[in-house]
Amino acid sequence: MRTITATEAARRFSDLLDAIEAGESVTVTRGNKPIAELRPARRRTGRDLREALAGITPPDDDFAAAIAQTTSLLTSDRTDPWADA
Structure with a gap:
């Protein structure tokens, strides 16, 4: 899992979304503390329901x-x- 700062995430948001869409998970930090984990959304199906x-x-x-x-x-x-x- 890649780690980036909140500032970098804001500046490169489109690239960040592209990476997540491709299957990558990313931890976003602020002040060297993890504040969010971003990962691809799970697609739900009728089978899941x-x-x-x-x-x-x-x-x-x-x-x-x-x-x-x-x-x-x-x-x-x-x-x-x-x-x-």
């Missing part, structure tokens, strides 16, 4: 109904969604 949800119990009917009621407020023509609250 399926794996994350694999061990989670599905919501019960009451929860699903509450979500449906709440989202209906977002698409309602009513001007004050709290009027009946």
